[in-house]
Amino acid sequence: MPVQFMRFIDFWLGAPCCLLLTLWLRVARLFRRPRPRPERLRRVIFIQLAESGAFVAAQAAMRRLEERHPGAEPWVLTFGLGGQVLDALRFPRDRRIVIRTDGLWTFCRDTLAAIARMRALAPDATVNLETFARFSTLLAALSGAPIRAGFFRFHDEGRYTGGLLTHRLVYSPHLHAAQTYAALVESLAEEPGPEPAAKVAVPLEDLELPRVPSDPALRARVEEMLRSLCPGWEPSWRLVLLNVNASDMAPNRRWPEANYLELAARLAEPPDVLVGFIGAPGERAAVERLLRELPHPRVHNLAGRTGLPDLMELFHAADLLVTNDSGPAHLAGAAEIDVIVLFGPETPKIFRPLGPRVRAVSLELACSPCISAYNQKRSPCRDNRCMKGISVESVLGMAQVALGRRP
Structure with a gap:
């Protein structure tokens, strides 16, 4: 409904x-x-x-x-x-x-x-x-x-x-x-x-953080899926995942799609980087339409190709996730992956995913956060400058630092 x-x-x-x-x-x-x-x-x-x-x-x-x-x-x-x-x-x-x-x-x-x-x-x-x-x-x-x-x-x-x-x-x-x-x-x-x-x-430091270990059987299935999409892919490559979606409960949590396309193009410049856009099965068609603007042999639509258990294993296999504040951000915090989460209408002080490799980005505008438990996460804002103002260059810089830490 x-x-x-x-x-x-x-x-x-x-x-x-x-x-x-x-x-x-x-x-x-x-x-x-x-x-x-x-x-x-x-x-x-x-x-x-x-x-x-x-x-x-x-x-x-x-x-x-x-x-x-x-x-x-x-x-x-x-x-x-x-x-x-x-x-x-x-x-x-x-x-x-x-x-x-x-x-x-x-x-x-x-x-x-x-x-x-x-x-x-x-x-x-x-x-x-x-x-x-x-x-x-x-x-x-x-x-x-x-x-x-x-x-x-x-x-x-x-x-x-x-x-x-x-x-x-x-x-x-x-x-x-x-x-x-x-x-x-x-x-x-x-x-x-x-x-x-x-x-x-x-x-917060007294709470035990949730961790989900990698599963060898799921890893084999995930790697087979990646090879079918990109025949030249090898596990030694760096894998970057992007999540352009956010739930319908608060759609103004989305970073502009054009920013994700530019970020994907910049990240895919090195020959050993594979970029995948993740999402639910119902989001696959929207991601497919988006990627028509960026035909690239190492940028692929992974939306709908994995159930959530496989997605968790995909997080283990990947090096980095860049995402809006949404469910995948929290799931990735329980896996072995660097995560960059973009916050705008909500505050990372309350909803920052837990995990030692999570970095939250927020411009902390005077009007933010504008959605909370008190208003059922409903905002009158139709111009989410708190998200639009996060530059591609700043996110790219953080992503390159995270990828540079990979052995």
């Missing part, structure tokens, strides 16, 4: 649904005792629906759950794309609940099935990684979990989500997303109350 339609539904139907469910739960407590708080956590469902790239940062929170609550089993509730990201991160398939969004009927049917599945699992807690999203808050309440952690608008900082959370946190726009998610896990050990939960420090 289109992103704007989902936002519309969440805005207009979400608020009354949160209010009605809040009233229903309060009335129900008059006639039956709520499920008691468990002595120890056994099953915790992490809810992350739209921002599938956030699962990379959420891995640190899941590890913290296992550290703080030995024996606790993390589960995930997500949309269809999130399931593919979990494949790339090698998260167990038998601990996922997936809601497909390809059609209203499918979406409604999968939502009801997801609620039934959660209630059958009888989770001890839910961790809502979505910020002020009403749909995910409703799902958490309908799961039947006695502990429900999430972000709450204490003095109108965010959107109304009813009284459906038991552990309410203040959302801080000054913390990295990984710290924010870890704080949610920290709150699970506390007793519910009117005060904001998780009044603890969560240093």
Whole structure:
């Protein structure tokens, strides 16, 4: 379903649904005792629906759950794309609940099935990684979990989500997303109350960064694909990946396509450099049209040629990724590759991909960041100078430094 339609539904139907469910739960407590708080956590469902790239940062929170609550089993509730990201991160398939969004009927049917599945699992807690999203808050309440952690608008900082959370946190726009998610896990050990939960420090350096090791079988498949595209290619060549795309949730995160074409042409000048444009299957045609403006024997369209597990291995095989702020940037942070991420409407202070070889680029204009958790990542800007102002020369210079470090 289109992103704007989902936002519309969440805005207009979400608020009354949160209010009605809040009233229903309060009335129900008059006639039956709520499920008691468990002595120890056994099953915790992490809810992350739209921002599938956030699962990379959420891995640190899941590890913290296992550290703080030995024996606790993390589960995930997500949309269809999130399931593919979990494949790339090698998260167990038998601990996922997936809601497909390809059609209203499918979406409604999968939502009801997801609620039934959660209630059958009888989770001890839910961790809502979505910020002020009403749909995910409703799902958490309908799961039947006695502990429900999430972000709450204490003095109108965010959107109304009813009284459906038991552990309410203040959302801080000054913390990295990984710290924010870890704080949610920290709150699970506390007793519910009117005060904001998780009044603890969560240093970023204390969080275990997610790493996905290379897979020899996937590497062979990736190398075969590269040879089929460029018969002269050898593993000794330098491989540069470019991601011209960004999700429909915030299209103004895109660097101009003309800049990517110029960057590709400049990077492909040495005879031992192969440049590939990556993307989802639905983005393949758009990338194909773009590359008609740059016919080059060592610049190729890789969009749609790999599933996300193969894409992760492609990151291991490559030397550099230049990308907009989007899901592939976060996935690449878990692989052995240099990454240059271009930020504009959002801030790298919150969403910078984790990893020692990631470099974030931002002009830090006075109007940026203009999209956040408070406005559902909707911006009135139609002239994203924060992205247009990032010069090809500056990105090329950083790319050449990264490629120069290769043995």
